[in-house]
Amino acid sequence: MELFSYMEEDDYEQLVICQDKSSGLKAIIAIHDTTLGPALGGTRMWTYNTESEAIEDALRLAKGMTYKNAAAGLNLGGGKAVIIGDPRKDKSEAMFRAFGRYIQSLNGRYITAEDVGTTEQDMDLIHMETNYVNGTSTVAGSSGDPSPVTAYGIYLGMKAAANAAFGSDILRDKTIAVQGVGHVAYTLCEYLHDEGARLVVTDINEAAVKRAVDAFGAVAVEPDDIYDVECDIYSPCALGATINDDTIPKLTAKVIAGSANNQLKANHHGDLIHNKGIIYAPDYVINAGGVINIADELNGVYNQERAMKKVQAIYDNLMRVFEISNNDNIPTYIAADRMAEERMTAIKNAGKQFLSTEKSVLTNK
Known part of the structure; x- marks a missing residue:
């Protein structure tokens, strides 16, 4: 290269x-x-x-972390x-x-x-x-496994996306197809089950599927069948690139919101789902709970209550993404980049102004 x-x-x-x-x-x-x-x-x-x-x-x-940290409002x-x-x-x-x-x-x-x-x-x-x-x-006194906090952020982000798509963030009686039920997604399913959502799950790990079926009364489907499920929300929580030319025609969901990284196989797939009227919660915005959790350690002593409170900003961050998308008629993946870039540009310009002032003072001396 x-x-x-x-x-x-x-x-x-x-x-x-x-x-x-x-x-x-x-x-x-x-x-x-x-x-x-x-x-x-x-x-x-x-x-x-x-x-x-x-x-x-x-x-x-x-580069992905730059945008994730900026969109999450972190000074990182x-x-x-x-x-x-x-x-x-x-x-x-x-x-x-x-x-x-x-x-x-x-x-x-x-x-x-x-x-x-x-x-x-x-x-x-x-x-x-x-x-x-x-x-x-945690023996060393830090945040430990970030999965539960990440799951909480996904749950809040899903509610924001539901608000944008359905006019309400209530997930009760919504059918949610969850692809992958690992550590993060299992905890996400707990939140969804407690709110009264109907769950359809799949995973290549049969034990993980059985665990979700037993705990939440979820309906299990084969991995390749998850895209055909009649649902309100598709939640990709396993591999990336599951939003692609093959799967988009099959999707009936009005919302895509999950924990997986790089959910769009290519940018033009974000354009396709935008044109279909599907509300997509950009992955690096909705799955920022883990990095927010880890960043709390930089305050000196990790505080889970404080970290969970900061994760609540994911809801507002996504609502801002959807607002930009609607106002400018652009796909949400572009709106998310724009939101992150605007923050970086603002801070960068502020830094230039500060340096310029400092230099002029030195010159006057």
């Missing part, structure tokens, strides 16, 4: 290549934008086919790290401590947390070398 051209296109700030021969560490830290504050984003461990693939994933995910920029390796067999204390030293060398420009392939225990090892890590185990 033409690395500098790629970085220039979306104005990335920094790319750090980390290598430690003795532990086998091969990692990339990407920092996209620190206009709003230090870059916060998790560390993903994955068996990438090529080094270029790993670099591209880190860069793409870092966007960054991401990836470690090349099999999380089932390649982990070691030495590897994560070496990685922690690389994070420490950035002096706070990048703060990490857990992500796909990493755990709270991995964050504990990183924490031995740096304080610029969140999401360590």
Whole structure:
């Protein structure tokens, strides 16, 4: 890949290549934008086919975190790290401590947390070398598993989307098709069941499906059949890219709201569902509960009640996205980007004004 051209296109700030021969560490830290504050984003461990693939994933995910943090109203920029390796067999204390030293060398420009392939225990090892890590185990006094808080944010975001689509955010008697019932989605289903929604669920894990059926009286369908379900709301909570050319014609839902990342296979799929009149809650806005939860640790001592209260802003943030979409007649995925970019631009301009004033004072001296 033409690395500098790629970085220039979306104005990335920094790319750090980390290598430690003795532990086998091969990692990339990407920092996209620190206009709003230090870059916060998790560390993903994955068996990438090529080094270029790993670099591209880190860069793409870092940009996504910039927009997620900005849209969530956090004073944080966007960054991401990836470690090349099999999380089932390649982990070691030495590897994560070496990685922690690389994070420490950035002096706070990048703060990490857990992500796909990493755990709270991995964050504990990183924490031995740096304080610029969140999401360590609760034994260490931090926020721990963010799944319950993420689920709460999805629930509130779904209510906002329902308000935009149906004129009311009441989910009682609404039929909601939930794709994937892992940690986040199971807790989401608890909220939905308590409100009186009718649940249709699917997952490649049969035990997860049975658990939801037994606990909530959900109707189970095969994974490929979830798109054909007659429902009010489709909630993608597993793989990304499930909104695509094949699935869009099948969807009967008036709302798409779920926890999965990268729900649109391509941007034009956001245009297609907009033209169909489907209200789509952009993924990085609705699933920001986890990062809001982790960011609360930056206050010094994590407070779950305070974090949950901050997550309530997801409802208002989505209502703002829907307002922009309606006023400008644009798809919600574009409206979400616009909302995030407006905040970053405002802060960036404010920073320029401050620097300009400081410089003029020095000149006058």
